[in-house]
Amino acid sequence: MQNVRICVYAKLEKSGIGGYDVEVVDNTNNDAVYTMQSSLFNIGEDSTRRNLNASSGWGGYGYSSARVSAPFAILDSIYQAIKKVKSADSNVIFPKLKVNWSVRNVPSGGGSEGELRDGLILTSHYNGDGNLYILGDENSDTDEFDNHIIIHEWGHYFEDKFSRSDSIGGSHGEGDKLDIRVAFGEGWGNAWSAIATDDPIYFDTQGFMQSDGFYMNIESENSAVKGFFSEDSIQHILYDLYDSHNDGADRLSLGFKPIYNTLVRFQKNTKAFTSIFTFITGLQEENPSKQDKINAILNSEDIKPIVDIYGSSQSNLYSNMGDSSTSTICTSGENGRFNKLENHKYIRFYIDASKNYIISVVQNNGSMSDPDFGVYRTSPFLHLGDSDSTTYKREIGRYILDSGDYLLDISDYNGQNYACFDININ
Ligand SMILES: [Ca+2]
Ligand SMILES: [Ca+2]
Ligand SMILES: [Ca+2]
Ligand SMILES: [Ca+2]
The missing domain is CATH 3.10.170 (Elastase; domain 1)
Structure with a gap:
């Protein structure tokens, strides 16, 4: 033997x-x-x-x-x-x-x-x-x-x-007012951990002998800040949409399938940056009879009814260039640096004729900024490139663009409190 x-x-x-x-x-x-x-x-x-038996290796101390x-x-x-x-x-x-x-x-x-x-x-x-x-x-x-x-x-x-995430990453914590892409990505991660486990108590063990840690209730904890820019708000909303435990303003029990369907279809292909605005717009399209209950959950986190993927009616993050080739936007460092709310502003523009374009972003209220921008085709969604030289006051990039809809993502690397920029596309 x-x-x-x-x-x-x-x-x-x-x-x-x-x-x-x-x-x-x-x-x-x-x-x-x-x-x-x-x-x-x-x-x-x-x-x-x-x-x-796979042993833990723990010896007591x-x-x-x-x-x-x-x-x-x-x-x-x-x-x-x-x-x-x-x-x-x-x-x-x-x-x-x-x-x-x-x-x-x-x-x-x-x-x-x-x-x-x-x-x-x-x-x-x-x-x-x-x-x-x-x-x-x-x-x-x-x-x-x-x-x-x-x-x-x-x-x-x-x-x-x-699905798709346009999150730019970066540090984030409780009480932050975040870039909408970061807020959704992190809120989704937390909500998803509660959805997959059917356990809204999120726990992270830490410290000496792993005996310390931090926890939060994904379903019902009071958000440190509320709004479309808050990862706390996003996680509460996503979990309450899913769960079948009515609490507070939550009277909806969608389960995971409608959330999954929205993420893998609408959210994956949406023409705006991924955020609570795009997610809820897609969810509402597929579940029109649930509109009132969705709005009640949004309202409990200080978010108004969401009317489109750009958050029109409650956010000025996007500007539409329309038929002109110029536009003006202002970024703000009021909420922090790099990945916080209003560090980035977004321009929607349409290209008629396929050719070489020069995109310029020039500060019009001083010269201490370092503007940077990213260019995105929206359908199919594609990040075409970034212009991020270290020159002060202006950023210029050359792109071959086919006819279609585009997004510009503009930020000030120097994080000035209030910097305004003229944008030209020619
Ligand atoms: Ca841990
Ligand atoms: Ca629920
Ligand atoms: Ca609930
Ligand atoms: Ca730059």
């Missing part, structure tokens, strides 16, 4: 319709896939059953041996997310996902390729290209058992592969 050992890989694999391909690797050890092994045993002549269960706990959270998506669409196929976890993944560094290989991952995050990075830093911040964190970050993978 032979002696054998069973080896279990930290992978989730299923081919074909409804399939997925997820593996957990050690980014600080040449991307080796985590495994666990049974002891040697004699297979004998009859069928035999082996129950394997700290980790005293390998955290064998950690990669499998991460897979368990991801499998929960996969099952929730499949409950809305059984035909979905999940593109490959690599989860980079290590006990050496610490909350520092800047996220360069070399740093990621050394475990300097800054924070648990999705890298925009099929890779999750997850913290494993004992006595500081481990995330392998923080299912809401894992599923939040997986939610960014979902946006990337199935």
